[in-house]
Amino acid sequence: MAVDVVVVGAGPGGIACAISAAEGGARVLLLDKAGDIGGALPYSGGHLSAGGFSAQRAAGIIDDVEAHWADVRRISRGAGREDLTLLSLREQPAVLEWLLAAGFEIDPATPRIVHGHEQYRIPRTVHAGQTPGGPAVLAVLRRLLEPQVAGGAVTVECGVRLLFTGEAVTGVEDTTGRRWHAPAVVLATGGFGYDPELFAELEGAPLTTSAAPTSTGDGLRMGLAAGAGLQGLGKYIPTFGGLPPEGDDLRVDWSHRPQLVAPERPPWEIYVDRSGARWVAEDEPSIDRKERALTGIDRMTFWMVFDARGARESQPMVHGWSPEDLDAACGKRRGVHRAASLRELASVAGIDPAGLPASVARYNDFVARGVDSDFGRAHLPAPVARAPYYAIENHPVTLITFTGLDVDTALRVRRRDGTVIEGLYAVGEVIGAAAVNGNAFCSGMCLTPALAFGRILGRALSD
Numbered sequence: 001m002a003v004d005v006v007v008v009g010a011g012p013g014g015i016a017c018a019i020s021a022a023e024g025g026a027r028v029l030l031l032d033k034a035g036d037i038g039g040a041l042p043y044s045g046g047h048l049s050a051g052g053f054s055a056q057r058a059a060g061i062i063d064d065v066e067a068h069w070a071d072v073r074r075i076s077r078g079a080g081r082e083d084l085t086l087l088s089l090r091e092q093p094a095v096l097e098w099l100l101a102a103g104f105e106i107d108p109a110t111p112r113i114v115h116g117h118e119q120y121r122i123p124r125t126v127h128a129g130q131t132p133g134g135p136a137v138l139a140v141l142r143r144l145l146e147p148q149v150a151g152g153a154v155t156v157e158c159g160v161r162l163l164f165t166g167e168a169v170t171g172v173e174d175t176t177g178r179r180w181h182a183p184a185v186v187l188a189t190g191g192f193g194y195d196p197e198l199f200a201e202l203e204g205a206p207l208t209t210s211a212a213p214t215s216t217g218d219g220l221r222m223g224l225a226a227g228a229g230l231q232g233l234g235k236y237i238p239t240f241g242g243l244p245p246e247g248d249d250l251r252v253d254w255s256h257r258p259q260l261v262a263p264e265r266p267p268w269e270i271y272v273d274r275s276g277a278r279w280v281a282e283d284e285p286s287i288d289r290k291e292r293a294l295t296g297i298d299r300m301t302f303w304m305v306f307d308a309r310g311a312r313e314s315q316p317m318v319h320g321w322s323p324e325d326l327d328a329a330c331g332k333r334r335g336v337h338r339a340a341s342l343r344e345l346a347s348v349a350g351i352d353p354a355g356l357p358a359s360v361a362r363y364n365d366f367v368a369r370g371v372d373s374d375f376g377r378a379h380l381p382a383p384v385a386r387a388p389y390y391a392i393e394n395h396p397v398t399l400i401t402f403t404g405l406d407v408d409t410a411l412r413v414r415r416r417d418g419t420v421i422e423g424l425y426a427v428g429e430v431i432g433a434a435a436v437n438g439n440a441f442c443s444g445m446c447l448t449p450a451l452a453f454g455r456i457l458g459r460a461l462s463d
Contacts, residue, residue, distance in 0.1 A: 003027045003155070005461050006172055006182040008162060009219060011039020012447055013428030014188030015141045016095075016454030017461075022153035024462025029180055030156045031172070033214060037145075037156065038138045039190050040212040040429075043254075046133025047114065048451075049125045049444025050092035054100065056111050056124060063122045065089050072442045075118045075288065079235060079438025083409050088436055088445075091452035096126070098455070104140045105129070115261045117441040118288035125443045132254075137447070162222070169226055169423040183423055184461050187413070188454065189219030191401035191429035194250060202403045203236040206299050208395040209250050210242070219430040220405060226424060229406040229416035232434030236403070238300055238396030239441070240291045243318070244335040252397055256320050258304060260394070261287060266379045268310035269317070270363050273297045276346060276355025278363065281375035288440060300396035303349055305342075305356065307386045317392060326390070335393030342389055349391040360384050400446050402439070404432025411457045425461075427453040 005021050007014045010032035018030040030037070051068030068089050072080065100106075110126040113119050128136035148154040161175045171181035192198045193211025198220070200207070209215075224230075241260050242252035259265040267282040279302070280293040294300050304317065312323050321329070330338035331348075339345035346356040364383035366372045372380065405426045406414045413424040428450040436442070436449050 002181045003029045005184045007186045009188035010037035013450035013454040016451045017458040020455045020458025021462045022148040026462040028154045031160045032158050033161050041134040041138040043212050044134030046137045047127045047444045048448045050096045053093040053096040071120045076438030076440040085436045088449040088452045092448050095451045102140045114443040115263045117443045187219035187426040188428045190215045192217030193398045193401050209398040223405040227415045228413045231406040232403040232432035235434040235439040239399045241394035242397040246334050265315045268314040269304040269306035271302045276352040281377040283379040304392040307384045309386045337391045338388050345389045400433040402434040
């Protein structure tokens, strides 16, 4: 089968690329190994951001691309690629208008500043009213894709597993021997946050993930087989904590995640590592600083430790759990523990039984004096002193993968020596989140750039 463009991966970047290329007159084949389109969108929070679009203007928010770029540069410490970041940021307002015009309904409380990432200085993040918001974005993309499929400009093949070998990129082949030929092959297969071996090799960190089960690095392997170079190595950073997964599943329960963002829930608990030692000011308002501190502790694993008073007087420690739900989970849900004494709690939770009581005693002394001499914590509501005692285990969570295929500003995949692999392009998480985020999380800067780059490339390939 011969077409103008083969898009490998029907996630947000791939769908946007296919739509834009088809609108420009190209014949497009959109392939995915899953049984349906969407990629990671069914699992995604669906956060989108742009500087200077209609929803901001309607809310009286003054913003533009330059201000967005200044925020991204500040948050990422300039660790992303300026050329790719600006390419995306300039397209992102148009991405939002495109979705809104197609019927995307944003939460009335947005645009807003998201505290789960390092905060922008201007409210520019939007999402759907439902949680997670990714399915709402997917519904709009389906609506935009359908006319192209109905008109024959886009052919969608799902459940296809591809083979990709050699340096000459003229098409793709599946495991049954079917071949599709095209002068342009676009890799839009997402990241590798559901492949422990590849994750350990490239990111060098323990893997607890919220990535889609299809995020197994297929496009990365395809690109490497063609001689592609990598970008973003060494820039991995975890999202700050989630309950350990249960059974053989790598995925965290994202709907029941600990509430660890201090501006949203001032903490009553302390955080301790395996030795029982505190390692950060729990009320630190910068989630970015907490995430960077987390990378320095053993296996990036920590425990929230609190007492009966904290369990009942704090806002819920875990999203969706009342104090009664918390008690019911203790000893039954992996990582959730309760005990009559701190030493017993440490033993059942896997914390050093001498270290934990010592840290709690030291913290309680700080509460009595009103000064945290170790970390400067200001919110000291009460000592941890009323049995029963609780511990909630938290693991680093991989939302996105930072390493990916190296591309130029035309989104052409490059070899290790910087030369272009003719006919091979890449968009979305397969180019690595570090490209536009550096060593940080910038709100809306995974999904929106995937859509932006997909639209930019689709237009270029249909010229």
